[in-house]
Amino acid sequence: MATYSGKRKRAVVLLALTTVMLITLDIRGGGASSGVRSVFGSVFRPVEGVARVVTRPVSNAWYGITNYEDVVDENELLREKVAQQEGAAVAAAASVRLAQELLALNGLPTLAGINSVTAQVIGDSPSNFSQTVEINQGSENGIRVGMPVLNAAGLVGKVTRVYDDRSIIMLITDPAYALSVKIVKLPEEPEPAIPGEAVPTTTTTTTTLPAPTTSFIAGFTPGTTTIPDQVTRPTVQVPSLTVPVGNVDSVRETGVLEGRGPTRLPIVRFIDSSQRFGRVQVGSPIVTSGGSLSLAPPDIVVGTVSRINERLGTAGPVLEVSLVADLTNLSFVRILLYQPVTEQNGTPSSSVAP
Amino acid sequence: MQRLIAILGSRWTRLVLVALVLLSIQTTLLNELRPFGVMAQVLVLFVASAGVLYGSEIGAIAGFVVGLMYDAVLTTPLGSTALVFALVGAAAGGLPYFVREPTWWSRVAVVVVMSALGEVLFPIVQAVIGYEGWVQPRMFFVALIVALVNVILAPVVLLLTRWTLKESLGG
Numbered sequence: 001m002a003t004y005s006g007k008r009k010r011a012v013v014l015l016a017l018t019t020v021m022l023i024t025l026d027i028r029g030g031g032a033s034s035g036v037r038s039v040f041g042s043v044f045r046p047v048e049g050v051a052r053v054v055t056r057p058v059s060n061a062w063y064g065i066t067n068y069e070d071v072v073d074e075n076e077l078l079r080e081k082v083a084q085q086e087g088a089a090v091a092a093a094a095s096v097r098l099a100q101e102l103l104a105l106n107g108l109p110t111l112a113g114i115n116s117v118t119a120q121v122i123g124d125s126p127s128n129f130s131q132t133v134e135i136n137q138g139s140e141n142g143i144r145v146g147m148p149v150l151n152a153a154g155l156v157g158k159v160t161r162v163y164d165d166r167s168i169i170m171l172i173t174d175p176a177y178a179l180s181v182k183i184v185k186l187p188e189e190p191e192p193a194i195p196g197e198a199v200p201t202t203t204t205t206t207t208t209l210p211a212p213t214t215s216f217i218a219g220f221t222p223g224t225t226t227i228p229d230q231v232t233r234p235t236v237q238v239p240s241l242t243v244p245v246g247n248v249d250s251v252r253e254t255g256v257l258e259g260r261g262p263t264r265l266p267i268v269r270f271i272d273s274s275q276r277f278g279r280v281q282v283g284s285p286i287v288t289s290g291g292s293l294s295l296a297p298p299d300i301v302v303g304t305v306s307r308i309n310e311r312l313g314t315a316g317p318v319l320e321v322s323l324v325a326d327l328t329n330l331s332f333v334r335i336l337l338y339q340p341v342t343e344q345n346g347t348p349s350s351s352v353a354p
Numbered sequence: 355m356q357r358l359i360a361i362l363g364s365r366w367t368r369l370v371l372v373a374l375v376l377l378s379i380q381t382t383l384l385n386e387l388r389p390f391g392v393m394a395q396v397l398v399l400f401v402a403s404a405g406v407l408y409g410s411e412i413g414a415i416a417g418f419v420v421g422l423m424y425d426a427v428l429t430t431p432l433g434s435t436a437l438v439f440a441l442v443g444a445a446a447g448g449l450p451y452f453v454r455e456p457t458w459w460s461r462v463a464v465v466v467v468m469s470a471l472g473e474v475l476f477p478i479v480q481a482v483i484g485y486e487g488w489v490q491p492r493m494f495f496v497a498l499i500v501a502l503v504n505v506i507l508a509p510v511v512l513l514l515t516r517w518t519l520k521e522s523l524g525g
Binding site for chain 1: 395411414422426429436441444
């Protein structure tokens with residue numbers, strides 16, 4: 001019994017040491033782990049495909065039982081929203097065109113100049129402790145690790161693993177996700193006049209300017225996600241890649257967005273406490289800050305400030321962010337073919353690169 | 355030829371093949387049926403069953419193999435799930451120390467508890483590695499739902515594990 005016990009202990013310890021060695025090798029970014037995953041993926045993919053076909057009726061029955069009422073309600077709601085949005089979309093398209101022309105005239109970068117690939121979401125993470133989705137486009141279409149992923153509403157996440165014909169996207173809500181963002185200042189409301197205060201009586205000649213007619217469209221991102229007619233793999237035609245200029249000065253990083261899992265809102269930390277910006281307000285839009293080292297180009301809509309947690313000292317406030325993209329219901333996404341200078345040499349396989 | 359038949363008939367070959375099928379069920383069916391937003395975990399149940407039925411050594415090896423296969427489809431570091439599963443398998447093998455003659459329901463109880471513990475251990479191991487953020491109260495809710503679902507699945511998985519890791523199919 002003692003011999004058996006010793007042998008058993010040795011086996012368990014040996015296995016534990018092996019796993020620790022594997023973890024170390026993977027975290028240090030060796031190519032071996034990517035190779036193992038790639039080979040296993042090639043073997044496993046057909047088995048999974050068969051399982052998907054076989055289990056589809058069971059999944060459909062489950063959805064039929066649990067989600068029927070929700071789907072009917074959602075369908076009605078969406079019909080109403082589509083009717084509302086049809087009119088707004090025409091006005092929005094005109095506004096976007098105007099904005100893009102203005103940005104181009106001033107030599108400012110716009111998302112319209114960055115090529116993108118549209119992909120269908122084909123799976124979720126098979127784990128309770130990972131916030132990823134799988135899409136049906138990969139390196140054959142020009143996708144690389146680190147590229148930003150959007151849907152029609154705004155930023156969704158980033159590419160963390162790429163295979164030939166599919167990729168894994170880490171969602172913004174994953175605790176391993178981090179990205180530099182900036183908070184857009186809301187227009188300040190005019191201060192109300194204090195009762196009883198003397199009003200200056202100088203006589204001036206005023207010229208009334210017409211009120212601006214642009215309207216704010218919540219969650220609107222320039223460029224729309226185009227849904228292909230057929231959701232099968234499109235013709236492989238790798239679009240050109242956009243790389244920011246390397247020696248451009250870094251844009252001021254206003255804060256760092258960090259995911260906190262599916263049940264908690266992401267937060268923005270390390271906010272610059274300079275007074276030139278003023279006070280952060282609830283409802284302020286949050287967009288990507290861009291810059292030569294950032295994984296995303298500037299001005300992609302992320303969300304709005306939903307709560308401000310003030311902290312003592314110089315730590316600065318922590319902002320909770322209400323995302324504009326509905327991550328629970330992703331069908332199609334757009335991958336911007338954008339890579340910062342730091343990611344150009346090879347395609348790092350690390351899944352935690354911020 | 356004789357050698358090939360022996361390899362194909364070995365318990366470890368069956369383990370890999372059955373784990374492949376269970377993994378495909380995990381990534382397809384169980385990935386979609388999420389009661390209360392939580393995915394059932396049949397792989398950790400399988401590993402715990404291996405430990406309960408065949409002891410700590412077999413449980414740990416089965417956990418290592420199945421965990422490594424699961425790691426290959428996750429984005430977490432290769433080896434982290436293998437470590438958790440190996441520990442679950444080894445711990446589940448401790449049942450004979452506490453129960454002299456295990457009954458079917460005591461085995462079910464142990465595999466359910468061990469699979470729930472595995473779900474708690476997973477985010478802890480991730481935090482130790484450096485992937486912080488998953489150690490939060492939700493993990494206990496996840497463990498509870500996994501345990502409840504596994505109460506239903508355990509009898510079937512115990513039978514499957516018994517067949518898979520049997521030393522010889524004829525016996």
